[in-house]
Amino acid sequence: MNAYSNDSDDSISVPMRRRGFLTGLLASGAWVIAPVAAAQATAASLSITGLSHWLQLEADGTLRVFTNVNDIGQGTWAALRAFVAHQLDLPVERVLVALAPIEPKFRNPAIRNHATFGSLGWRTGSRSLGPAAAAARELFLHAASARWGVPVEALLTREGAVWQQANPDVAPLRYEALLADVAALAPADNPVLRPTATMATPVPQHLAERINGRLRYGIDARPEGLLHAAVLHAPGFGARLKSVDDAAARRHPGVVKIVHLPDAVAVVAKTRWAALQAARLCKPAWTAAHPISSTAIRTQLLAAARRGRGRDLVLPSVKESAPKQAQDAFLQAHLVVDALFDVPFLPHLPMEPLNATVQVLPDRARVWLSTQSAQDTQAAVAVVLGLAPERVEMLVFPGGGGFGRRLEHDWVVQAAVIAREVPGQPIQLIWDRAAELQAGYFRPASAARVRLALDAQGRITGLRADIAQPSLLEHTGVTNPMGGLDPSLDWTASMGWFFQPYAMPALHLNWTRVEHGVPCAYWRSVGASQNQFFYECALDIAARKVDRDPIELRRELLAAHPRGLAFLQALLAHSGWHEQLPPGQARGIAMGAANGSISGHVVHVELVAPGRFRLLRITAAIDAGVVADASAVKAQVMGGTAFGLSAALATEISIKAGRVEQTGLLDAQVLQMRTMPPLDVHIVPSELRSGGVGEEGVPTIAPAIANALFALTGKPVHRLPLSRSGWQLA
Amino acid sequence: MQELKINGQQRVVTAAADTPLLWVIRDELGLTGTKFGCGVAQCGACTVQVDGVAMRSCAMLLAAVQGRPFRTVEALHEDRVGRALQQSSTAHRVAQCGYCQSGMLMAAHALLTAFPSPTDGQIHDAMTHLCRCGTYPLIGASVRDAGQALRSSAS
Numbered sequence: 001m002n003a004y005s006n007d008s009d010d011s012i013s014v015p016m017r018r019r020g021f022l023t024g025l026l027a028s029g030a031w032v033i034a035p036v037a038a039a040q041a042t043a044a045s046l047s048i049t050g051l052s053h054w055l056q057l058e059a060d061g062t063l064r065v066f067t068n069v070n071d072i073g074q075g076t077w078a079a080l081r082a083f084v085a086h087q088l089d090l091p092v093e094r095v096l097v098a099l100a101p102i103e104p105k106f107r108n109p110a111i112r113n114h115a116t117f118g119s120l121g122w123r124t125g126s127r128s129l130g131p132a133a134a135a136a137r138e139l140f141l142h143a144a145s146a147r148w149g150v151p152v153e154a155l156l157t158r159e160g161a162v163w164q165q166a167n168p169d170v171a172p173l174r175y176e177a178l179l180a181d182v183a184a185l186a187p188a189d190n191p192v193l194r195p196t197a198t199m200a201t202p203v204p205q206h207l208a209e210r211i212n213g214r215l216r217y218g219i220d221a222r223p224e225g226l227l228h229a230a231v232l233h234a235p236g237f238g239a240r241l242k243s244v245d246d247a248a249a250r251r252h253p254g255v256v257k258i259v260h261l262p263d264a265v266a267v268v269a270k271t272r273w274a275a276l277q278a279a280r281l282c283k284p285a286w287t288a289a290h291p292i293s294s295t296a297i298r299t300q301l302l303a304a305a306r307r308g309r310g311r312d313l314v315l316p317s318v319k320e321s322a323p324k325q326a327q328d329a330f331l332q333a334h335l336v337v338d339a340l341f342d343v344p345f346l347p348h349l350p351m352e353p354l355n356a357t358v359q360v361l362p363d364r365a366r367v368w369l370s371t372q373s374a375q376d377t378q379a380a381v382a383v384v385l386g387l388a389p390e391r392v393e394m395l396v397f398p399g400g401g402g403f404g405r406r407l408e409h410d411w412v413v414q415a416a417v418i419a420r421e422v423p424g425q426p427i428q429l430i431w432d433r434a435a436e437l438q439a440g441y442f443r444p445a446s447a448a449r450v451r452l453a454l455d456a457q458g459r460i461t462g463l464r465a466d467i468a469q470p471s472l473l474e475h476t477g478v479t480n481p482m483g484g485l486d487p488s489l490d491w492t493a494s495m496g497w498f499f500q501p502y503a504m505p506a507l508h509l510n511w512t513r514v515e516h517g518v519p520c521a522y523w524r525s526v527g528a529s530q531n532q533f534f535y536e537c538a539l540d541i542a543a544r545k546v547d548r549d550p551i552e553l554r555r556e557l558l559a560a561h562p563r564g565l566a567f568l569q570a571l572l573a574h575s576g577w578h579e580q581l582p583p584g585q586a587r588g589i590a591m592g593a594a595n596g597s598i599s600g601h602v603v604h605v606e607l608v609a610p611g612r613f614r615l616l617r618i619t620a621a622i623d624a625g626v627v628a629d630a631s632a633v634k635a636q637v638m639g640g641t642a643f644g645l646s647a648a649l650a651t652e653i654s655i656k657a658g659r660v661e662q663t664g665l666l667d668a669q670v671l672q673m674r675t676m677p678p679l680d681v682h683i684v685p686s687e688l689r690s691g692g693v694g695e696e697g698v699p700t701i702a703p704a705i706a707n708a709l710f711a712l713t714g715k716p717v718h719r720l721p722l723s724r725s726g727w728q729l730a
Numbered sequence: 731m732q733e734l735k736i737n738g739q740q741r742v743v744t745a746a747a748d749t750p751l752l753w754v755i756r757d758e759l760g761l762t763g764t765k766f767g768c769g770v771a772q773c774g775a776c777t778v779q780v781d782g783v784a785m786r787s788c789a790m791l792l793a794a795v796q797g798r799p800f801r802t803v804e805a806l807h808e809d810r811v812g813r814a815l816q817q818s819s820t821a822h823r824v825a826q827c828g829y830c831q832s833g834m835l836m837a838a839h840a841l842l843t844a845f846p847s848p849t850d851g852q853i854h855d856a857m858t859h860l861c862r863c864g865t866y867p868l869i870g871a872s873v874r875d876a877g878q879a880l881r882s883s884a885s
Contacts, residue, residue, distance in 0.1 A: 073827025073863050210828030211819050211835060213763015213803035220762035228757075253746075272757055273749045278767075351767055351775060351862050400765070400829030401862050433768055460776040631823055635868070638795025639826055665772045665860055674854035676866040 042310055050322055055084070055132055061092055061160055061176045064469065065129065066100035068107060068114040069370060070349075072399035072406065074694045075632035076121035082202035083126055083338070084207060087133035087194055089157040090175075092203055097398050102375050102389075113482050114375035114701035117407060117522065119595050119692030122628065126690065134191035136182075143181035144173045202629040206398065218370030218397040219430065220469045221357045227256055227268050229418050229429040230275040232282060234263040235440045236289020236658030237453035237517050241265060245283040249402040252278040254530035259421045260540065266418045289658025290517050294345060294445065297516045298654075301468040302342055308449060308466030310512030311489070318498045318507075326453075329462025333453035336541040341450065343530045343720040344652035345669055346523055347436075352400020354436050358509060359426035360627035364391040365416065365454035366426070370399035372406040373478045380409045380477060381416045403643070404522035407478040408441050434663040442653050443523030446530045451536040463582055464508040465497055465534065471513055472527075475520045488513070492522070496531025496699060500593050501564025502557035518655065524643055525695035528721030530595045534591035536703035541716050550589065550707065551577070567591065567598045567623045571686045573620035575602035585616070588708025590700035595692025598684075599637065601704035607712050608730035615677035615729065617702070618645075623684040624691045633693045634681040640697020646671035648702035650723045669721075675729065732796060734759075734854045737805035747793040752776045754792050755802060759786030767860070777833035778802050784856070785839040802827040803832035811842050811880060818875040826863035834859050838873045846877050846884075 037150045056064040065084050071077050085092040100106035102114050110124045135156055144162035145152045148170075156163050209215035223250040234240065245257045246266050254274030259266040265282050269275035304310070314321050323587035330336060357368035358381070365385055369375050374394050390682045399406055415429035431439070446469040453462035474487035483491035493511045512719040523529060543550040551572065558564040568591060571576070575585060591600030599622040606614040619635050625632050650669035662668045681697075706717035709727060717725045734741045743870065745754045754776070755764045759780045764787060767775030771789035780800040806812035815835055825831050834857060839857040841848055849858070853873055861869070 073825075073829075075826065157783075204823065204825075206828070207820055207823065207825060208816075210825035211816050211831050213832045216762065217765075217826055217829060219766065222760065222762070261786070271745065271749070271753065273745070273753045329775065330869075349862060351765075351773065353766065399827060401827045403862065430766065433770075495808060536759065633822065635826060635865070637869060639864030642866060643862065664770060665768055670860050670862065671859055671864075671866075672860065673866040673870065674856075676864075679867055 005199065013209065029506040039485065049107050054129060054137060057179060058653055059176055061094055063095045065087065065095060065097045067097055067121065067125055068100050068105060069125065070099060070116045070374070070396055070399060071206070072116060072370070072402040074121070074636065075629060076125070076579075078202040078204040078632060079122050079628040080125050080203060082127060082199055083382060084129050084133045084194070086199040087130055088137050088198070088251065090160040092200060092510050096158060097205055101366055102378055102394055107375070109601040111246045113373070113479060115407065115478055115480070116372040116402065117478070117696050121585070122261040123596070123690055123692065126628065130193050131191050134193045135187040135722060137571055138188055138693060139177050139182045139185050140175050142185050143178040147173065147178070147181060194628060194629060199628065202632065216397055217352050217400045218368055219355045219400070221359065221395070221397065223359065223367035223368065223426040223430065225425055227270060227359070227425050227427045228272040228275045228416065229266050229268045229427045230272070230279040231264045231266045231429065231431065231435055232279050232284060233435045234286050234289070235438070237292050237440065237655075238290030238658055239263065239286040242285040242287055244285065246281075249278040249281040252281060257422055258282070259418050261417060264414065266429070267697070268418060272430070281300050289404070291653050292658045293518050294653070294655040296512055297445055297518070298342060298447070300516070301445060301514055302340060304468035304512040304514050305447040305449040305466050305548040306340060308510050308512070310466065310468070310510050313489070313494045313509045313511050315492075315494070320417060320504045320507045321498060321509065322506045323508040325506035326462040326464050329453040329506045332453065333452045333461065334456040335546065335562060337452040337454065337538065337545050339450050339538050339541050339716070339718065340447070341534045341537065341718050343533060344724075345443065345445045345518065345655070346647050346651055347653055348403040348405035348523060348587060349433070349436070349660070349665060349668060349670060350399070350401030350403055350405055353432065354405065354411045355428060355430040356412040357426055358412070358415045358419035358721070359360065360385060360416065360419045360423055360465055363387070364393065365419070366393045367412065367416070368395045368397065369412060370397045370406060371409070371412070372399065372402045372404070373409065376478050377409040380413050384413050384697065385420065386552055392397065403524040404526070407476065408521055409477050410439055410441065425613065433665055435652070437660045437662050437668070440519035440660070441475070442518065442520035443529060444472065448531070448534040450534050452538055452542045454546055458548050460504070460542065460553065461502050462506040464510070466510045466512065467493055467531070468512040468514050469493060470520050472522060475516070476522060478522070492527045492652070495527030496535060496592060496593065500535070501561045501567070501591075501598055502554070503560045504557065525594065525698040525701070528592060528695070528699040529644070532590065532592040532699035533703045533706070534593065537706050537710070537717060540588070540707045540710055544674040544714070550564050550600055554591070563623065563686070564598060564692065567600070567621065567684050570682065571600050571602060571619065571621040574621055574680065574682045577602060586708050588704045588706065588711055590703035590707060592700055594696060594699070596689065597622055597691030597693065597696050599623070599696035599700060601700045603640065603701070603704040603708045605708040605712060610729055611726045612730040613709060613712070615705070618677055618679045619682070620679065620697060621682040623686045624693050624696070625686050625688040626690050627683055629691070632681055633683055636693040637681045637697035638679060640695065641701050642676060644701035648705055648720060648722055649675070649729060650721045652721050652724070732792060734795065735797070735799040737801055738808075743792070745792055747791065749792045750829060751778070751790045751792055752786040753794055755787060761802050761804055765829055765832060767830070767833075769856040772860070774796050774831070774837065775830050775833040777859065779836055779840055782843065784837040801836070803836055806835055806839060810883070811839050811876070812875045814843070814876040815839060815872070818872040818879065822868045822872040822875070824865050824868040824872050826865055830859055830861040834861070834869055838876070842873065842880065846881055847871065848877060
């Protein structure tokens with residue numbers, strides 16, 4: 001997710017735009033080749049500072065590429081690795097991506113943070129690393145030219161060395177042998193990037209380790225003397241620990257310590273099994289939880305959306321955001337479509353359960369962790385332990401999924417507080433699924449009243465959306481200054497409404513902030529996950545109301561957006577949209593834009609019995625601009641589709657008397673393989689700048705199914721999951 | 731003290747007999763390829779093979795494997811079925827985060843050993859494992875391809 005970016009906007013300001021970037025580095029004196037500081041590499045290695053700290057060529061010819069984006073299965077590292085190898089003309093096996101230390105110089109300049117979200121890893125990483133690698137390659141050519149006295153034009157690079165074109169018998173000069181020469185050279189200001197069309201297929205760095213059990217995730221950290229911690233969470237939001245009878249737990253063999261926390265009881269033991277058993281022996285007494293119920297919250301959200309007396313989300317940079325014009329459009333409307341929608345709280349449930357290993361030493365701490373937000377986590381742990389951030393050493397591991405949950409750090413802070421009670425000893429806290437779910441940080445439940453103004457010809461002339469949900473910025477522990485940090489103006493609520501390919505003549509977005517005490521967080525695709533459902537379902541309802549083809553209606557809105565129109569055409573063609581269907585079958589479509597990409601789905605359904613349907617085929621498409629790794633892009637869209645499908649069908653978090661009713665993966669109705677319908681993913685070719693791919697498969701699958709079911713029955717879907725609208729898979 | 735036959739080796743462990751096998755494998759034997767995902771036999775991330783049968787190790791007590799040989803993902807490459815699965819998984823680039831993969835592969839190995847040409851129904855029945863990255867279509871394809879490769883190399 002990222003604030004307000006679309007394909008034509010430059011809101012991700014990376015100070016590594018081609019023009020001026022290298023000059024800027026020169027001016028700052030950064031462009032030199034120098035022995036690397038000991039902290040970063042062995043004494044034998046050299047780095048091109050200014051390229052700098054991001055690229056480090058070792059004396060043995062290995063190139064280390066640093067990134068501030070963790071590997072949580074999204075494939076970014078493979079693309080960065082292949083891209084840098086290509087620009088430097090190095091064999092891909094000699095390029096290794098590594099996590100950069102949490103230092104200001106390694107922050108992602110677009111978010112001033114060391115964090116993993118919004119497909120920023122490839123989008124900002126490629127824009128900085130590409131020119132840097134290309135400039136380095138040019139330097140090696142120049143250095144060889146000087147050494148040989150042969151013009152650069154007569155040289156070529158291949159596999160990490162410079163060769164003489166006319167004299168292939170002359171022994172090549174390997175890059176690492178030219179490092180000292182390069183130190184004396186200044187890079188060209190505008191390095192020429194090699195076209196990606198000739199780039200080799202990316203090879204993921206850890207693919208083998210992922211299927212032979214050797215990849216270590218945070219949960220696999222095994223520091224010397226490791227103790228194991230298990231927790232019992234308060235059985236409801238707001239409940240506090242009054243007292244605990246832990247006599248039996250204390251006597252349990254292997255138990256080291258029982259820690260009383262304000263909202264949990266933790267057991268530290270020598271083995272995990274002892275910690276789990278002893279936790280069950282604890283008999284805590286809790287104060288009453290807040291009387292929170294998801295049913296009451298739903299009523300409240302729907303009422304707030306119906307009333308629409310919140311805050312107008314108006315952005316100067318969004319020209320279609322025009323409340324006044326929208327009011328006029330409704331005054332002059334021939335017809336108004338008015339629909340009320342709502343969606344539930346949703347869990348992330350990454351396969352690697354939330355866990356953290358923490359060791360608290362007298363003047364510092366160490367944290368072994370799978371995370372999407374190393375920098376914010378470091379800061380939060382430092383605060384709770386009363387340390388300076390740099391005294392908290394972060395040992396970051398690949399994540400077994402994240403989906404936004406690992407942007408938070410609630411469990412890490414809890415682990416630090418527990419570890420403080422056994423000073424000097426590392427403890428590993430693992431939350432079971434019940435603990436994870438009761439901690440909250442869900443995709444917020446949300447309601448929207450969507451009104452569309454139509455003229456006498458059945459054309460859409462205005463849109464008003466009144467949405468009701470809490471402020472994500474209030475809850476989340478990740479700082480993302482890109483879209484502003486003011487919780488009273490939560491820009492994430494506009495995702496999916498603004499920057500769509502549709503030229504909505506006038507759009508009025510009003511957000512009523514409803515805070516209910518349930519912690520909420522970013523969830524794969526964030527605001528788009530619900531808003532594209534509201535938007536796309538409303539379009540189909542409007543089309544039917546004026547007896548128009550939903551495709552024709554969309555084409556009209558896309559008339560001024562050739563890229564969007566081309567995308568729609570491609571999606572329709574791939575799905576066989578115009579092929580005749582037998583009775584009892586229908587197709588539905590939904591599309592949208594986020595993170596600089598356009599994506600969408602067509603779903604082909606069959607009615608089996610009243611309320612029972614079959615998903616015969618899903619067609620997904622994405623225009624993600626220039627694609628570095630088609631296989632990974634397809635895999636991400638496939639995965640996003642499955643993630644969105646799981647939520648669309650039956651997943652929801654329900655809360656009664658402050659307590660989350662779901663305690664496990666099956667309660668949460670996580671999608672299984674047998675439920676996954678046939679799926680094709682198509683990449684719509686594009687020469688535009690790369691957009692996101694990780695979130696883009698998620699938002700449009702639910703509205704595409706809803707629109708197909710609407711086409712089938714004439715009865716619109718107003719509520720997710722579909723099970724709440726009376727629909728189940730046959 | 732209990733003697734275990736794991737991945738073709740004899741190992742002695744000291745864990746209590748009622749300890750779930752998963753924690754013995756991960757914490758006492760130090761084989762972290764077998765993953766904890768739920769602890770209640772729902773997700774399948776902890777799947778190992780006991781006497782060649784895919785089992786959820788989080789729901790199996792240490793005492794239950796007494797004298798019975800069992801295998802973890804670390805030994806997957808030791809036979810042709812395991813190698814075929816690893817090859818097809820690599821070719822399809824199945825793994826995203828990869829956390830579910832060791833359990834998936836151990837189940838697929840048991841399936842292909844019993845049924846070299848599994849139907850989709852058999853794959854779905856044998857592999858009820860959960861994957862949140864949504865790699866299901868690629869997992870299915872790689873299991874079918876591995877079966878195909880094994881059949882053609884056998885003939």
